[in-house]
Amino acid sequence: MRVLLSTYGSRGDVEPLVGLAVRLRELGAEVRVCAPPDEDFAQLLAGAGVELVPVGRSARALMTGAPPSPANLPQRAAELIAGQFEVVTAAAEGCDVLVATGAMPAAAGARSVAEKLGIRSVSVTFQQLTLPSPHHPPLAYPGRPFPPEVTDNRVLWDLDARSIDALFGEALNTNRASAGLPPVDNVRDYVIGDRPWLATDPVLDPWLETPGLDVVQTGAWILPDERPLPAELVAFLEAGEPPVYVGFGSMPMRASQDAAQVAVEAVRAQGRRVVVSRGWAGLGLIDDRDDCFGVGEANHQALFGRVAAVVHHGGAGTTTTAAGAGAPQVVVPQGVDQPYWAGRVAALGTGAAHDGPVPTFESLSAALRTALAPETGARARAVAGTIRTDGATVAAKLLLDAIG
CATH class of the missing domain: 3.40.50.2000 (Glycogen Phosphorylase B;)
Known part of the structure; x- marks a missing residue:
């Protein structure tokens, strides 16, 4: 065949x-x-x-x-x-x-x-x-x-x-x-x-x-991903409480540096560390503080199981991977089908749907509070067991x- x-x-x-x-x-x-x-x-x-x-x-x-x-x-x-x-x-x-x-x-x-x-x-x-x-x-x-x-x-x-x-x-x-x-x-x-x-x-x-x-x-x-996480990333994960992942995959996000600034500051305001994924938006670190780690291509199946929440654009693949890992989600939809996936995450109680494609410190902070709430984490873990x-x-x- x-x-x-x-x-x-x-x-x-x-x-x-x-x-x-x-x-x-x-x-x-x-x-x-x-x-x-x-x-x-x-x-x-x-x-x-x-x-x-x-x-x-x-x-x-x-x-x-x-x-x-x-x-x-x-x-x-x-x-x-x-x-x-x-x-x-x-x-x-x-x-x-x-x-x-x-x-x-x-x-x-x-x-x-x-x-x-x-x-x-x-x-x-x-x-x-x-x-x-x-x-x-x-x-x-x-x-x-x-x-x-x-x-x-x-x-x-x-x-x-x-x-x-x-x-x-x-x-x-x-x-x-x-x-x-x-x-x-x-x-x-x-x-x-x-x-x-x-x-x-x-x-x-x-x-x-x-x-x-x-x-x-x-x-x-x-596609099952058997790749190990980079040693430097593993060391960062093991150095403290689970961080929040921020990445927008294949979305360009033209205000990428502003998006990185807002995301990092909003996550820090929740008392959390941050993993920033470059992606096609080219997100980068905003300073040299040791509570923030930048990654490129990485095994999301392994990484999402070790983070407190996943902030992402709402692509079908990222949404499914985060759901399967039991990670609470904040979906910041950029367009096309992504508002739909944001709505599904909110409807399932496994995270928050951000209103619109451009996050502010206030709007992202509110969404993170929902995602990081204990009941959201419990619901995300329960739904993970149902994902085929x-x-x-x-x-x-x-x-x-x-x-x-």
């Missing part, structure tokens, strides 16, 4: 595929991954012994550069789609199945390639907000807000389909025509299909049954059974 996993996005779009790839190889499949050419993605895949087929431009460069505008979003989408047709077509030759995820235009291109080659494809999402449902509204694209007077989720999903067609339809169908494929009249529904996979934990992200959509929820695809760890195994078996 040969499997191609295709994505375009941040680390949260790549790391789950590594978890799935490892499980697929254990079951005897040959696996390769199409993903952006960023060095940290290449290292992540190389560490797991998985082949990377680079596609498109650096995801980090795109995310930390000028934000997309209504004018350039279709152009970016056209570039992504063309790259998928060029690279994924070659990578998918001889494969039995293609798994498509990541940015909508990239997934549309990847599924079109599978259609062209006559191989099975599966659409996967790592959060349910891209799946049409009357139980929640869709996410709005930059520069295309929904009318504030429209509150019916069904109407909003119709508007979402039209918006996606306007942004991506022409580029997709131009490439499909060049490949000898018929046009697609509903890009979103083409990408999702009638049986999409939802690779999230059912406790953190409960899916409500929706007519016309047969969603397969596998559990989150977690077999999602990647479940998905790998489903995938191989389907093509077996």
Whole structure:
């Protein structure tokens, strides 16, 4: 069996595929991954012994550069789609199945390639907000807000389909025509299909049954991390009470130094030490006091089990890792699906949802008081026992059974 996993996005779009790839190889499949050419993605895949087929431009460069505008979003989408047709077509030759995820235009291109080659494809999402449902509204694209007077989720999903067609339809169908494929009249529904996979934990992200959509929820695809923590970090952890972790992953946070200043001061005001993760925001230490430690790439599965709380951006992967470690959370959402994960953390009682993307000393201090309360810690530990760890195994078996 040969499997191609295709994505375009941040680390949260790549790391789950590594978890799935490892499980697929254990079951005897040959696996390769199409993903952006960023060095940290290449290292992540190389560490797991998985082949990377680079596609498109650096995801980090795109995310930390000028934000997309209504004018350039279709152009970016056209570039992504063309790259998928060029690279994924070659990578998918001889494969039995293609798994498509990541940015909508990239997934549309990847599924079109599978259609062209006559191989099975599966659409996967790592959060349910891209799946049409009357139980929640869709996410709005930059520069295309929904009318504030429209509150019916069904109407909003119709508007979402039209918006996606306007942004991506022409580029997709131009490439499909060049490949000898018929046009697609509903890009979103083409990408999702009638049986999409939802690779999230059912406790953190409960899916409500929706007519016309047969969603397969596998559990989150977690790659077990066996890396030891750096010796200097271990020494810091052992030198006092558990610190608070602060990091915003792949989010650029343009006011990064201000964010670091606010975060460190707010944590210190709670009488806690701090671990600051650089991430794509480039967070740094604000002084040379010994109650603060800076880290780069580190094993979050090991680290989060040794901290008093995790302050983060609310990516699906970080939220799930913190939940599995039993760490209370403060989610400072920067955009996209992150407000949803912040709300889930608050609803479960395992932490606090910060109101908005820019923390102040006062607002972050209030959120930290909630997260560091004894009852929040107890609830976080209780929920940790319910988080599934077999999602990647479940998905790998489903995938191989389907093509077996």
